[in-house]
Amino acid sequence: MKTDIILSGVGGQGILSIAASLGAAALNENYYLKQAETHGMSQRGGAVVSHLRIADHPIYSDLIPISNADLILSVEPMESLRYLPYLSPEGSLVTNTAEFVNIPDYPDLEETFTELAKNINIIRIDADRIAKETGNPKASNMVMLGAASPFIAIHDEIIIKGIETIFKAKGEKIVEMNIEAFKAGREFTLSKS
Amino acid sequence: MQRKLLMGVEAIGQAAVDAGISGVYAYPGTPSTEITEYIQHNKLAIERNIHREWSANEKTALEAALGMSYAGKRSLACMKHVGLNVAADVFMNMAITGINGGLVVVVADDPSQHSSQNEQDSRFYGKFAMIPVFEPSNQQEAYDMTYEAFEFSEKTGLPVMLRIPTRLAHSRAGVVSRPVQNENPLHLPSNPMQFMLLPAYGRKYYQNLLDKQNWLIRLSEESSYNDYFEGKDKSLGIVCCGIAYNYLMENYPEDNCPYPVVKISQYPIPEKLLHKLEKECDELLVAEEGYPLVEEQLTDFFGKGTRVWGRLNGALPRKGELNPDHLAKALGKELKEPLKMPETLAGRPPSLCAGCGHQDSYEALNEVIADAGNGRVFADIGCYTLGALPPYSTINTCVDMGASITMAKGAADAGLVPVFAVIGDSTFTHSGITGLLDCVVEKTNINILIVDNETVAMTGGQDSSAKGRIEKICEGVGVDPEHIRLFVPLKKNHIEIVQIIREEMAFNGVSVIIGRRECVQRIAKTKKMNKAIKQV
Ligand SMILES: Cc1ncc(C[n+]2csc(CCOP(=O)(O)OP(=O)(O)O)c2C)c(N)n1
Ligand code: SF4
Numbered sequence: 001m002k003t004d005i006i007l008s009g010v011g012g013q014g015i016l017s018i019a020a021s022l023g024a025a026a027l028n029e030n031y032y033l034k035q036a037e038t039h040g041m042s043q044r045g046g047a048v049v050s051h052l053r054i055a056d057h058p059i060y061s062d063l064i065p066i067s068n069a070d071l072i073l074s075v076e077p078m079e080s081l082r083y084l085p086y087l088s089p090e091g092s093l094v095t096n097t098a099e100f101v102n103i104p105d106y107p108d109l110e111e112t113f114t115e116l117a118k119n120i121n122i123i124r125i126d127a128d129r130i131a132k133e134t135g136n137p138k139a140s141n142m143v144m145l146g147a148a149s150p151f152i153a154i155h156d157e158i159i160i161k162g163i164e165t166i167f168k169a170k171g172e173k174i175v176e177m178n179i180e181a182f183k184a185g186r187e188f189t190l191s192k193s
Numbered sequence: 194m195q196r197k198l199l200m201g202v203e204a205i206g207q208a209a210v211d212a213g214i215s216g217v218y219a220y221p222g223t224p225s226t227e228i229t230e231y232i233q234h235n236k237l238a239i240e241r242n243i244h245r246e247w248s249a250n251e252k253t254a255l256e257a258a259l260g261m262s263y264a265g266k267r268s269l270a271c272m273k274h275v276g277l278n279v280a281a282d283v284f285m286n287m288a289i290t291g292i293n294g295g296l297v298v299v300v301a302d303d304p305s306q307h308s309s310q311n312e313q314d315s316r317f318y319g320k321f322a323m324i325p326v327f328e329p330s331n332q333q334e335a336y337d338m339t340y341e342a343f344e345f346s347e348k349t350g351l352p353v354m355l356r357i358p359t360r361l362a363h364s365r366a367g368v369v370s371r372p373v374q375n376e377n378p379l380h381l382p383s384n385p386m387q388f389m390l391l392p393a394y395g396r397k398y399y400q401n402l403l404d405k406q407n408w409l410i411r412l413s414e415e416s417s418y419n420d421y422f423e424g425k426d427k428s429l430g431i432v433c434c435g436i437a438y439n440y441l442m443e444n445y446p447e448d449n450c451p452y453p454v455v456k457i458s459q460y461p462i463p464e465k466l467l468h469k470l471e472k473e474c475d476e477l478l479v480a481e482e483g484y485p486l487v488e489e490q491l492t493d494f495f496g497k498g499t500r501v502w503g504r505l506n507g508a509l510p511r512k513g514e515l516n517p518d519h520l521a522k523a524l525g526k527e528l529k530e531p532l533k534m535p536e537t538l539a540g541r542p543p544s545l546c547a548g549c550g551h552q553d554s555y556e557a558l559n560e561v562i563a564d565a566g567n568g569r570v571f572a573d574i575g576c577y578t579l580g581a582l583p584p585y586s587t588i589n590t591c592v593d594m595g596a597s598i599t600m601a602k603g604a605a606d607a608g609l610v611p612v613f614a615v616i617g618d619s620t621f622t623h624s625g626i627t628g629l630l631d632c633v634v635e636k637t638n639i640n641i642l643i644v645d646n647e648t649v650a651m652t653g654g655q656d657s658s659a660k661g662r663i664e665k666i667c668e669g670v671g672v673d674p675e676h677i678r679l680f681v682p683l684k685k686n687h688i689e690i691v692q693i694i695r696e697e698m699a700f701n702g703v704s705v706i707i708g709r710r711e712c713v714q715r716i717a718k719t720k721k722m723n724k725a726i727k728q729v
Contacts, residue, residue, distance in 0.1 A: 010541065023198050027367060033198065036364035038307070039223055039653075044576070046543035051364075061443035062364035062436070065517040067529045081538055085531035102544065107537040120532070 001031075002055035003153045004064045006083045009075040010100045011038075011048050017166070018073065018145050019050050025154055025162025026054045036062040045102050047079055054154065073148040075141060076100045077109055077124070081116075092121040094148040094189070096140065098128040123147055123189050130184050139181035146185025150193070156186060196367030201335045201357055204368045205271075205299055206231030208339035213374035215266035215294075216244030218254035220623065221652035222273030223308040224362035225301035229271055230655075237373065244268075247649075249658045250594075250623040251276035255283045255298065262296040262352075263388055265380035267343045271299045274315050275593065279624070281318065284352075286390060288322035289398045291350040293382045295343030299355045301362050304483055305514040310574070310593065312512065314483030319354040319460060323402055325409055326460040327355045327418070328435035332366040334458060338418060340371055349405065349412070358482045360514065361436050406461070414465045418458035421466045426451040430474030432467065432491070433457070434481035436515075441480060443517035444526060462487060471495045478523060479503035482515055544579060550682035550710035551577045554644050555585040557682075557690035558613065561698065562587065565611055571604065573597035573625075575617035576650045576712075588615055595624025602628065602637050610638060611698045618645040618659035626666060632703045633671040640697050640704045644682070646712035654715040667705045676700060682708040 005022075009015040019035050026033040036051040051064045066085050072093045074080030080095035087093065093116075099106065116122060125147045131140040142163065149156050160179055167175045199207065206228045209217065219229040232238045233245045244261070248254035251272040261268035270280075277284060277300050284298065300318070303309040319326035327342055329335040335357060342353040386394055413419055424430075431450075433441050434457045442450065453473055455466045471477065471494075479488040479501060488503035502508035508523045509515065521528055545552050554577075562570065572578060572588035573596065580587045590600055601614040616625050621643055632639050643663060649655040659666075667677050678697060680690045690708070697704035 011543065023365060027196060027198050030196075032367065034364055034366050036360055037200075039227075039363050044543035044546065044579070045541075047541040059366075060439040061517045062360050062366075062439065063516045065443060065521070067531045078538060079541070081535050084534050087532055089529070089532065103539055103541055105539045107539055109537070112535045112537055116535075 001153045002053070002057075003071065004069045005052040005054075005152070006064065006069045006072045006086050007050040007052055007074070008072065008079040008083055009048055010079060010102070011044055011046050013075050013100065014141055015048060015050060015075055017141050019052055020166045021142075021145060021159065021162045022052060022054065022152070022154070023162070024165040025159045028161055028165070029154065029158055031056055031154070032059050034059045034062050047082060049083060054152075071148060071151045073144060075127070075144055077113075078106065081109070081112065087120065089120065092123065092151045094123045094125070094144065094151065096127040096144055097124050098126065098140070123192060125185065125188050127185065130188065131181055134177070134180045134184050136177040136181055139178050142178045142181035143185035146182035146187075147189045149182070149186050150189050196369055198365050199332060199336075199368045200227065200363055200365050201329075201332050201361035202227040202301070202363070203231045204332045204336040205339045205355070205357070206235065207368070207370060208336040209269045209297070210235050210238050210243070211370055211373050212340045212343045213267055213376045214243060214269050214343070215376045216258070216261050217269045217271065218244070218248050218258040218261075219271040220248050220251045220254055220276060221649050221655045222276050222301070223652055224303060224359045225271045225273045225276070225299060226652045226655070227362075228299060241376065243376075247655055247658065251280040252283060255280040255287075258296055258298075259283060259287050259292070262292045262294040263382060264294065266294040266377045267296070268294060269297050269299065272301070273309065274300055274302045274313050275310060276300070277315055277318055279594070284318065285322050287352050288324045289390060289395060289402060290388045291398070291401070292346055292352050293380070293387070294377050295346035296352040297339065297342045297346060297355055298352055299339075299357065302356060302358045302483060304358055307359050310591070312483070314486060315354065315356050316460065316483065316486050319356065320486070323406060324351050325349065325353050325412070327353060328458050328460070329355070329357065329361065329418070330436050330438045330456065330458055332361070332364070332368050334418060335361060336368050336370065338458070349409065351402075351405070356435070358436060358514070410461050410464055413459045413461055414463040416459040416463070419463045419466060420456045421469060422450070422454040422456070424451050424453040427453065427474050428476070430455070430470040430477045432470065432477060432479045432487060434487055437480035437482050437520075440515050440517045440520045444521050444524060457487065462490060467491065467494070471497075471499055476500040476502065478508060480509060480515060480520060480523070542582060544582070545576060546713055548713045549576070550646055550708060550712070551580060551644055552585075553682035553684055553687065553690070554642065554708045555580045555587045557687055557694060558615070558642065559585065559587050560691050561694045565698065569604070569609060569611065570613045570615060571597045571601040572615040573617060573620045574651070575620055576646075577615060577617055577644050580615070594620050595628055598625050598628035598632065598639070598641055601639050601641075602632050605637050605639050612639055614639060614641045616641065616643055617650075618643060618647065618663060619649040619657040621663065622657070622659040622666070626670060629667065629672070629703070629705075630670050636702055638701050640694070640706065642694075643705060643707045645707055645709040646715070647709070648712050648715040650712040650715060654712060654718045663707055672703050672705050676702065676704040678704070678706045680706070680708050682710050
């Protein structure tokens with residue numbers, strides 16, 4: 001078993017909470033994990049990416065080879081496209097549709113996504129809206145994790161335990177709300193396929 | 194065994210504490226910062242109350258670490274690659290004095306320059322100083338090698354350099370720890386003149402260092418971190434340094450690399466293993482993260498004209514980080530045609546945060562420069578370096594920490610009037626004060642803008658040694674108090690700020706203009722920390 005995930009977004013969007021939840025899940029299950037992140041300069045509103053690799057055997061490289069990612073999980077639509085060369089042709093792309101516009105030349109991506117969808121499996125989800133609907137507008141990243149979870153080779157119950165582990169310190173209510181968000185995201189993707 | 198998910202930098206911090214250090218000395222710098230931050234928050238480090246405050250710069254940090262070693266205790270110093278340039282004087286000389294308590298210098302390199310001015314390879318410094326260099330290939334090795342480095346340092350009587358690249362520094366994996374060791378007792382060097390580099394002593398100690406070199410090579414050959422892996426196909430032998438080994442093995446998921454491989458994680462290079470590889474194989478490929486150090490060394494090493502492939506002859510890229518795909522290509526593997534990044538994508542460069550005071554300082558400075566003329570703003574390193582990009586495009590230089598004031602001085606000496614220096618509070622106390630002294634001594638016509646956000650923002654909001662001290666430092670150095678001016682960088686103060694800069698520009702002498710408002714990210718961080726403390 002192995003799942004190679006490219007996590008992407010914009011500095012400050014908190015993609016690392018997604019990585020941390022999956023990391024905790026992997027560790028609970030005694031899986032091997034490597035997760036390379038971006039720190040420093042690129043965090044100031046720039047593009048950020050994390051390579052997350054989970055397997056039941058030791059992993060060598062911290063970086064995912066080109067055309068090898070099983071999943072691109074992006075909390076921002078344009079950023080989901082920046083790392084396409086990493087995606088395996090059989091892989092899936094799951095992205096939030098909420099645009100983060102902090103540059104003057106943000107392109108219209110509708111056509112690009114339509115074109116791409118002919119060849120690869122794409123799930124586009126308005127995670128911000130779904131997070132609001134579940135009563136936890138701050139949990140859109142967990143909605144995204146839920147939406148991507150059908151493409152991750154870890155049982156969803158185990159990912160939920162991972163979410164519990166990392167939000168535990170913030171109290172039961174926060175844990176509950178994040179799990180709700182996760183489930184809503186998962187529901188969205190399952191209803192599409 | 195309990196595995197803990199740790200970044201390479203965290204594994205190093207944990208290992209150093211477990212190995213019984215009595216202090217960490219560091220100045221922040223990506224990707225090394227989190228080693229010290231990890232120790233600052235580590236329970237055992239807090240219980241033992243080991244030294245863990247930030248130093249003013251890398252030179253003061255490394256010198257203090259050496260002082261702690263003099264007193265017999267184990268010490269750790271951490272910095273980014275360019276930080277070692279600042280600390281190079283003590284670094285080179287402490288190879289000659291040797292150490293008393295174990296001393297490890299962690300240097301974090303940044304190939305591909307994710308957040309640095311260059312991608313220099315610190316292993317060259319290690320070779321230059323003739324000290325042992327450890328280069329772990331993964332997080333567990335980062336832990337184990339750090340843990341063992343202190344004992345190794347004490348055994349050899351030398352400081353040990355531990356070198357990591359960004360990818361290892363900022364990547365997580367499960368790590369198993371080892372038993373906690375006690376701190377060393379205080380004990381002075383048995384030779385009271387060990388740290389006395391008067392030439393008569395220095396010559397003798399240099400000879401000692403030279404005499405140790407063969408022993409160090411032998412220790413490298415015996416090290417469990419350097420390895421020889423047999424392979425059936427002798428048409429090629431592969432040398433992999435540090436994490437390059439992972440990129441090679443990623444191409445052989447069944448652990449079935451057909452070629453013999455030498456993995457190097459400890460220097461000086463293990464000569465025996467390399468001779469064996471050369472003898473068995475027709476040609477060699479050297480994969481190393483950084484400059485072609487081993488490749489250059491091996492090119493003439495065997496004296497037989499053996500072909501050595503690597504970064505110098507295009508088998509691997511000449512610069513930048515390696516990755517598994519580079520190795521695949523070098524090994525002649527067929528790669529699938531990857532999906533293409535759509536051409537419509539726009540870049541997303543980093544930018545100053547909304548509400549950042551640096552913006553207000555640059556708005557005002559731009560208005561003044563519009564009259565004074567372009568090409569005269571010498572700046573420095575920090576968040577404010579983003580002022581080089583639109584929409585501000587205010588600053589003209591960023592070279593090395595502190596160079597704003599001194600380069601502006603040189604330009605002023607050349608006759609450029611007016612000149613401006615823009616420097617952050619932390620950069621000012623890191624390396625700006627001596628340059629200011631030069632200006633004061635020579636009454637240079639210079640306008641120095643200290644953009645004081647009361648923190649080291651670029652690296653994540655650490656405490657700044659400058660906090661609450663800048664005016665006094667400037668006065669102490671000899672700046673006329675009338676020309677030390679203060680403003681609050683806020684939009685509503687724009688007219689006042691422009692006025693202050695204009696007045697000081699008209700003055701023929703040293704002016705220091707301080708714009709002070711706390712970094713908004715640092716404010717948020719403090720709030721978050723206070724909340725976390727309350728919850729506990
Ligand atoms: C010699 C050296 N050490 C460390 C760094 C890493 N570094 C870059 S900017 C910076 C500090 C910036 O602090 P400050 O001057 O207060 O500016 P701010 O980022 O807060 O605006 C540091 C530590 C470096 N580039 N060079
Ligand atoms: S981190 Fe602080 S200093 Fe840096 S850009 Fe943001 S607000 Fe400005």
